[in-house]
Amino acid sequence: MSQVNPFRGTRYVLSAHELRQLPADTGYEVAIAGRSNAGKSSALNALTGHKSLARTSKTPGRTQQIVIFEVDGERRIADLPGYGYAKVSKALREHWQDIMQVYFEQRQSLRGVVLVMDIRHPMKPFDTQMLTWCEATGLPCHVLLTKADKLKRGPAQSALLQVQRQLPPRASAQVFSATRPEGLDTLIARLCAWYELTPGK
Numbered sequence: 001m002s003q004v005n006p007f008r009g010t011r012y013v014l015s016a017h018e019l020r021q022l023p024a025d026t027g028y029e030v031a032i033a034g035r036s037n038a039g040k041s042s043a044l045n046a047l048t049g050h051k052s053l054a055r056t057s058k059t060p061g062r063t064q065q066i067v068i069f070e071v072d073g074e075r076r077i078a079d080l081p082g083y084g085y086a087k088v089s090k091a092l093r094e095h096w097q098d099i100m101q102v103y104f105e106q107r108q109s110l111r112g113v114v115l116v117m118d119i120r121h122p123m124k125p126f127d128t129q130m131l132t133w134c135e136a137t138g139l140p141c142h143v144l145l146t147k148a149d150k151l152k153r154g155p156a157q158s159a160l161l162q163v164q165r166q167l168p169p170r171a172s173a174q175v176f177s178a179t180r181p182e183g184l185d186t187l188i189a190r191l192c193a194w195y196e197l198t199p200g201k
């Protein structure tokens with residue numbers, strides 16, 4: 001199935017070091033999260049059809065930033081800080097966790113979270129923490145098991161089933177690959193539902 005991708009025109013807006021720097025809490029926001037190196041930037045680039053949209057914001061100081069992209073005037077993607085850099089101190093990690101918790105609890109426009117995991121290393125402590133936050137705040141979470149091209153189809157499907165068995169009620173999962181590419185239509189359909197967007201328009 002091929003459809004018009006409504007995320008093609010997505011643009012960088014700003015990088016927020018603190019929650020008060022975020023754009024007005026109106027419209028629709030979808031967050032994308034993942035351990036560093038899981039493949040989050042590549043997934044964002046594949047979704048938006050940009051070669052380096054997410055990479056521009058990938059600087060060392062970015063561990064505490066939320067990067068905002070605009071799909072259209074009412075709809076945003078919030079790229080949450082990658083997690084798991086060995087260099088990050090315990091104090092910084094705790095500070096980040098506090099910010100994330102407030103973001104999840106207070107952000108009214110937040111409609112859902114895309115949680116990116118390397119299909120070969122899913123459900124690490126950061127991932128279960130994210131799923132717990134989503135569930136606690138009643139947010140749907142869609143797990144992107146990326147780098148599926150690194151596995152044969154059989155093992156990829158069994159990884160998906162294993163993850164699905166561990167997910168809380170409001171969460172879903174799919175297989176994805178930014179390089180192949182694979183799973184893009186499924187991701188677009190999920191996002192369109194959250195954004196109340198009609199694909200193809």
Ligand code: GDP
Binds near residue numbers: 034148
């Ligand atoms: P991030 O830190 O989560 O933003 O991760 P990146 O998107 O920068 O990806 C980390 C590494 O994994 C890079 O070397 C990417 O080229 C690679 N990568 C990301 N997605 C895929 C994928 O779908 N397939 C393969 N084979 N490699 C990927």
